[in-house]
Amino acid sequence: xxxxxxxxxxxxxxxxxxxxxxxxxxxxxxxxxxxxxxxxxxxxxxxxxxxxxxxxxxxxxxxxxxxxxxxxxxxxxxxxxxxxxxxxxxxxxxxxxxxxxxxxxxxxxxxxxxxxxxxxxxxxxxxxxxxxxxx
Amino acid sequence: xxxxxxxxxxxxxxxxxxxxxxxxxxxxxxxxxxxxxxxxxxxxxxxxxxxxxxxxxxxxxxxxxxxxxxxxxxxxxxxxxxxxxxxxxxxxxxxxxxxxxxxxxxxxxxxxxxxxxxxxxxxxxxxxxxxxxxxxxxxxxxxxxxxxxxxxxxxxxxxxxxxxxxxxxxxxxxxxxxxxxxxxxxxxxxxxxxxxxxxxxxxxxxxxxxxxxxxxxxxxxxxxxxxxxxxxxxxxxxxxxxxxxxxxxxxxxxxxxxxxxxxxxxxxxxxxxxxxxxxxxxxxxxxxxxxxxxxxxxxxxxxxxxxxxxxxxxxxxxxxxxxxxxxxxxxxxxxxxxxxxxxxxxxxxxxxxxxxxxxxxxxxxxxxxxxxxxxxxxxxxxxxxxxxxxxxxxxxxxxxxxxxxxxxxxxxxxxxxxxxxxxxxxxxxxxxxxxxxxxxxxxxxxxxxxxxxxxxxxxxxxxxxxxxxxxxxxxxxxxxxx
Numbered sequence: 001x002x003x004x005x006x007x008x009x010x011x012x013x014x015x016x017x018x019x020x021x022x023x024x025x026x027x028x029x030x031x032x033x034x035x036x037x038x039x040x041x042x043x044x045x046x047x048x049x050x051x052x053x054x055x056x057x058x059x060x061x062x063x064x065x066x067x068x069x070x071x072x073x074x075x076x077x078x079x080x081x082x083x084x085x086x087x088x089x090x091x092x093x094x095x096x097x098x099x100x101x102x103x104x105x106x107x108x109x110x111x112x113x114x115x116x117x118x119x120x121x122x123x124x125x126x127x128x129x130x131x132x133x134x135x
Numbered sequence: 136x137x138x139x140x141x142x143x144x145x146x147x148x149x150x151x152x153x154x155x156x157x158x159x160x161x162x163x164x165x166x167x168x169x170x171x172x173x174x175x176x177x178x179x180x181x182x183x184x185x186x187x188x189x190x191x192x193x194x195x196x197x198x199x200x201x202x203x204x205x206x207x208x209x210x211x212x213x214x215x216x217x218x219x220x221x222x223x224x225x226x227x228x229x230x231x232x233x234x235x236x237x238x239x240x241x242x243x244x245x246x247x248x249x250x251x252x253x254x255x256x257x258x259x260x261x262x263x264x265x266x267x268x269x270x271x272x273x274x275x276x277x278x279x280x281x282x283x284x285x286x287x288x289x290x291x292x293x294x295x296x297x298x299x300x301x302x303x304x305x306x307x308x309x310x311x312x313x314x315x316x317x318x319x320x321x322x323x324x325x326x327x328x329x330x331x332x333x334x335x336x337x338x339x340x341x342x343x344x345x346x347x348x349x350x351x352x353x354x355x356x357x358x359x360x361x362x363x364x365x366x367x368x369x370x371x372x373x374x375x376x377x378x379x380x381x382x383x384x385x386x387x388x389x390x391x392x393x394x395x396x397x398x399x400x401x402x403x404x405x406x407x408x409x410x411x412x413x414x415x416x417x418x419x420x421x422x423x424x425x426x427x428x429x430x431x432x433x434x435x436x437x438x439x440x441x442x443x444x445x446x447x448x449x450x451x452x453x454x455x456x457x458x459x460x461x462x463x464x465x466x467x468x469x470x471x472x473x474x475x476x477x478x479x480x481x482x483x484x485x486x487x488x489x490x491x492x493x494x495x496x497x498x499x500x501x502x503x504x505x506x507x508x509x510x511x512x513x514x515x516x517x518x519x520x521x522x523x524x525x526x527x528x529x530x531x532x533x534x535x536x537x538x539x540x541x542x543x544x545x546x547x548x549x550x551x552x553x554x555x556x557x558x559x560x561x562x563x564x565x566x567x568x569x570x571x572x573x574x575x576x577x578x579x580x581x582x583x584x585x586x587x588x589x590x591x592x593x594x595x596x597x598x599x600x601x602x603x604x605x606x607x608x609x610x611x612x613x614x615x616x617x
Contacts (some may be wrong), residue, residue: 034544039384042389045397046396048398050400054401057173057494060175060176060341060502060505061502062405062500063235064179065368066405067234068183069397070238071187073242073372073376073395073398074238074242075379075390076242076245077194077245077374078386079246079382080212080245080248081194082197082200083256084205085203085209086202087202089252089516090256093528097208099250100242100245100249101209101245105212106241108194109216110219110222110224110238111224112187113220113237114223116180122179122515
């Protein structure tokens with residue numbers, strides 16, 4: 001199925017390429033069908049991993065957690081880059097991709113930066129240095 | 136820098152055809168590690184670096200894909216995002232809920248746009264790509280994406296308290312019917328598009344689907360009041376993640392599926408925690424606008440508050456051995472966290488133990504209070520969760536309720552008619568003395584009378600949280616005669 005992606009990518013549209021590029025490969029419809037079960041597997045397993053990992057995050061950190069997952073879900077950037085920078089796409093499609101790329105990149109930059117900024121503030125006991133009027 | 140990236144992308148491109156997929160695998164691993172490290176405050180910052188690293192790998196690998204050849208089209212949007220990105224990262228911490236909602240809006244917009252772009256491209260150029268599964272995924276992606284976009288913008292506007300938007304829930308008769316109808320039409324349209332992806336009317340049906348999704352989003356959030364915002368933000372978080380998952384299905388991309396699923400499960404868990412903390416169901420939050428029931432109840436009998444002065448309060452506070460502070464949205468609005476820190480210092484200087492009782496839904500987003508108090512450099516070891524602090528409340532000498540309301544309302548335990556009945560609360564009423572800091576005499580956001588304020592042991596300190604705490608500090612600081 002990766003090959004399918006690659007051949008589909010190399011430029012000229014059409015399913016013929018999927019066949020000519022990789023003679024042994026099945027046409028895209030079939031591989032699309034095959035893959036959707038695989039994708040559902042990945043989705044299910046990732047959801048369980050996510051639930052397992054996130055349940056253990058202390059409530060203390062729920063705000064930074066949300067801004068971090070926010071930045072991670074800006075992974076939509078992948079689709080945006082493909083559409084925005086794709087050679088075969090017409091102008092209007094690319095403009096949509098570029099706006100999407102701008103939006104997800106904004107999320108990536110601000111998401112990681114603000115998470116780090118917030119986490120820097122969580123201190124165990126060093127805040128006590130201010131005790132007795134130091135601050 | 137662009138040259139460097141170009142070189143990197145050229146180098147990567149010459150590698151084996153699986154290099155991109157392998158890079159995605161690495162990015163996936165880094166994202167899981169990132170969330171794993173996020174579990175503990177000690178390793179959390181490492182988690183951010185892992186996440187950022189994974190994202191950098193994902194972006195560069197995608198850029199290196201052979202079909203991505205218009206480099207300027209990639210570079211310019213990225214450069215354009217730097218300034219707003221940094222600006223959004225520098226907002227004051229009281230504005231973090233708005234920022235979060237806004238970033239959900241951006242995430243939803245990106246998903247919706249990419250889905251629409253792919254659909255129209257395939258429709259005109261590669262119609263055979265529109266298999267039932269893929270088209271279904273596009274429909275879900277576009278629906279969730281655009282719904283999250285407008286819904287989150289409304290949520291952000293409400294949190295920002297902009298003037299053109301009413302703060303109270305916006306409700307009208309038959310609202311749920313209208314919303315469900317809109318959703319039903321969208322679902323039917325989606326099904327039609329999946330069944331007949333090549334009909335002549337399909338583009339129009341798709342445009343109508345986009346239009347409906349955009350409207351459904353704001354219609355869903357308008358009736359929800361500020362007190363329910365933590366749940367709404369968490370739900371929108373889950374939607375944004377699921378939209379990314381759907382995009383992964385559309386693009387045959389497992390990295391998108393994994394990262395989206397991680398985000399979706401995070402949103403799901405947070406919404407469950409928020410709903411539990413309010414003893415309400417998802418359905419109830421989304422469709423049972425909070426504001427209606429209690430407006431009648433509030434108009435009833437008039438009870439009297441017992442106001443007190445900061446001076447008296449300071450005197451009583453200085454005699455205590457355990458003080459529990461319950462912060463709420465009022466503290467955030469007044470930006471009182473730094474004054475609270477001074478109060479904390481003054482009390483600790485006298486050997487008084489000070490704890491902060493954090494209700495899961497205090498504030499406007501999950502964990503809101505923790506971040507504000509951390510900003511004021513209060514050690515997180517003194518921020519205590521609700522269940523844990525409740526076992527200690529009977530030993531508490533003074534409970535200072537700081538701009539919190541519903542989360543300390545004993546009606547949640549006793550009054551079966553109260554709209555918040557059954558919601559777990561912080562047992563402020565079990566403390567020996569209660570001081571409640573409140574902006575005005577009107578009932579809180581949800582419009583519910585709070586019995587706590589009328590108990591014999593409760594004294595009210597009216598005023599802006601920052602000013603009141605400032606007064607307390609003033610009365611505590613100069614004369615340390617003990």
